Amino acid sequence: MLEARGLVKDYRRTRAVDGIDVVVGAGQRVALLGPNGAGKTTTLLMILGVVAPDAGTIAICGIDLARHRSRAAECVGFAAGYLPLTERMRVREYLRMYGQLYGIEEPGPRIDEGMERFRITHLADAMGTELSSGQRTLIGIVRSTLHRPRLLVLDEPTASLDPDVALRVRQGLVEIAATDGTALLMTSHDMTDVEHVCERVLFLSNGRIVADGTPDAIAAQYGRGNLEGVFLQLAGDRESASTQQTDHP
Amino acid sequence: MNTQAQTALTPRGRSWLRMRAIARRHAYVLVRSPHRLFDVTLWPLVDVVLFGSLAAFVGTSDASGAAKASGYLLAGIVLWHVIYQSQIALSTGFLEEAWTRNLLNLMVTPLREIEYVAGVALFGMVKLVMGVGVMVIGALAFFSFDAWSLGWGLIPIAITLLVVGWAISLFVIGLVLRFGTGAEALAWGVMFVLLPLSGVFYPTEALPTVMQPIALVLPTTHAFTALRGLVDGHGLDWAQVGLAALGSAVMVVLACWYLVHMLAMFRKRGYITRYT
Numbered sequence: 001m002l003e004a005r006g007l008v009k010d011y012r013r014t015r016a017v018d019g020i021d022v023v024v025g026a027g028q029r030v031a032l033l034g035p036n037g038a039g040k041t042t043t044l045l046m047i048l049g050v051v052a053p054d055a056g057t058i059a060i061c062g063i064d065l066a067r068h069r070s071r072a073a074e075c076v077g078f079a080a081g082y083l084p085l086t087e088r089m090r091v092r093e094y095l096r097m098y099g100q101l102y103g104i105e106e107p108g109p110r111i112d113e114g115m116e117r118f119r120i121t122h123l124a125d126a127m128g129t130e131l132s133s134g135q136r137t138l139i140g141i142v143r144s145t146l147h148r149p150r151l152l153v154l155d156e157p158t159a160s161l162d163p164d165v166a167l168r169v170r171q172g173l174v175e176i177a178a179t180d181g182t183a184l185l186m187t188s189h190d191m192t193d194v195e196h197v198c199e200r201v202l203f204l205s206n207g208r209i210v211a212d213g214t215p216d217a218i219a220a221q222y223g224r225g226n227l228e229g230v231f232l233q234l235a236g237d238r239e240s241a242s243t244q245q246t247d248h249p
Numbered sequence: 250m251n252t253q254a255q256t257a258l259t260p261r262g263r264s265w266l267r268m269r270a271i272a273r274r275h276a277y278v279l280v281r282s283p284h285r286l287f288d289v290t291l292w293p294l295v296d297v298v299l300f301g302s303l304a305a306f307v308g309t310s311d312a313s314g315a316a317k318a319s320g321y322l323l324a325g326i327v328l329w330h331v332i333y334q335s336q337i338a339l340s341t342g343f344l345e346e347a348w349t350r351n352l353l354n355l356m357v358t359p360l361r362e363i364e365y366v367a368g369v370a371l372f373g374m375v376k377l378v379m380g381v382g383v384m385v386i387g388a389l390a391f392f393s394f395d396a397w398s399l400g401w402g403l404i405p406i407a408i409t410l411l412v413v414g415w416a417i418s419l420f421v422i423g424l425v426l427r428f429g430t431g432a433e434a435l436a437w438g439v440m441f442v443l444l445p446l447s448g449v450f451y452p453t454e455a456l457p458t459v460m461q462p463i464a465l466v467l468p469t470t471h472a473f474t475a476l477r478g479l480v481d482g483h484g485l486d487w488a489q490v491g492l493a494a495l496g497s498a499v500m501v502v503l504a505c506w507y508l509v510h511m512l513a514m515f516r517k518r519g520y521i522t523r524y525t
Binding site for chain 1: 257258263266267269270271273274277278281282349350351353354355356357358359360361513516517518519521525
């Protein structure tokens with residue numbers, strides 16, 4: 001479904017992503033984890049075709065992203081907790097527009113289905129600016145799944161959500177993967193999300209993948225009880241490395 | 250993914266659907282932002298009143314002078330709005346996405362850059378017709394100036410100016426991609442530089458000598474020279490229209506080249522993070 005090989009990205013003098021491979025099979029649910037600045041969002045943006053890698057190749061559904069971005073994008077959906085809704089549009093109009101951008105001539109039934117899945121049908125006629133951040137996130141996820149993508153990319157899908165809404169998001173994502181066979185690739189700082197939704201975890205640190213496996217296997221590899229322990233250890237290692245660099249230039 | 254609803258459309262059909270979706274999105278922006286309606290109603294009308302009154306004042310002592318001044322000033326400002334409206338519609342259409350942090354939402358979809366530009370330009374045509382229509386009616390109602398009396402020669406001139414407006418906005422979009430929304434001042438500023446240099450209301454011989462060679466390079470100068478020929482009753486000067494068309498084609502090629510390079514730089518340097 002997704003085959004990204006040897007991805008490298010430099011921003012001025014900083015190497016954000018350092019030669020990583022991200023391969024996700026059909027229906028797999030994969031989390032990309034790591035401390036701030038580990039290279040997660042840059043990796044996602046490269047996979048989405050918005051940032052060009054300095055080296056490496058990306059194929060989505062077997063389509064070379066660099067050469068056929070538009071065709072590859074038809075297979076992908078993307079939602080992020082921080083993205084706003086398009087202004088001056090009602091929710092249904094907004095979803096209709098994005099459905100059409102993905103080539104669905106009459107997206108009405110898909111919109112109804114998606115809104116029912118996340119129990120937000122009552123928001124159909126609301127203006128985007130009238131919604132809470134949690135409601136916007138849910139609508140963003142509905143938008144990203146209208147075309148039934150083969151790969152769903154999510155950046156912090158439950159950031160700033162109430163626990164009950166976060167639960168609804170997690171259940172919805174698992175359902176989408178199960179019923180539509182959609183592969184998930186998501187980042188999150190909430191380890192509960194990851195443990196509930198994902199069957200495989202890629203841990204990034206300083207632009208490199210330092211662990212790849214099931215949540216339990218990775219926790220065991222680092223001698224921790226859960227992913228949060230691994231996360232804290234990696235973040236601590238990174239902080240002490242950066243302190244040493246500052247102390248001994 | 251390949252469900253019936255999607256595969257029913259050919260690639261060209263999907264492309265057209267995406268363009269329509271973008272055009273409709275900008276229709277919502279216009280309808281739901283009353284201040285945006287000023288661009289296509291109030292400001293065009295203000296320009297008609299301003300330049301029409303100026304023409305009436307200049308020509309008070311001489312009836313034929315009044316007719317000529319009306320023709321130069323009113324025809325000039327109406328045709329100037331063809332560039333202005335087409336340029337502003339496309340530039341602010343793109344800026345709207347930047348202001349509302351909507352660029353990432355759009356860039357992850359199958360929407361191609363050319364489809365986006367075409368969709369915004371498509372709705373921009375509606376705004377152009379509204380803006381210029383208001384001016385034509387205003388000029389007729391307030392100053393008895395019938396723009397259509399100049400004949401069909403207006404059409405090739407207007408098309409050339411429309412293309413120049415698009416070329417300028419592609420260049421402005423390239424600048425915004427490269428330098429961020431700080432470059433948006435150019436969306437309006439460019440027009441204020443172009444207006445006097447193009448001889449919209451006067452022959453370029455009236456410009457300071459040092460500026461005349463610059464004016465001659467601009468396609469707009471030749472379009473407005475052709476327009477004054479029409480106002481003077483000399484018929485359409487196809488040589489001037491040809492020069493204007495050639496110049497506008499060169500501008501489009503240069504603007505597209507610049508935009509493609511800026512877009513590549515936008516992706517290479519990860520500038521999308523400015524808008525998330």
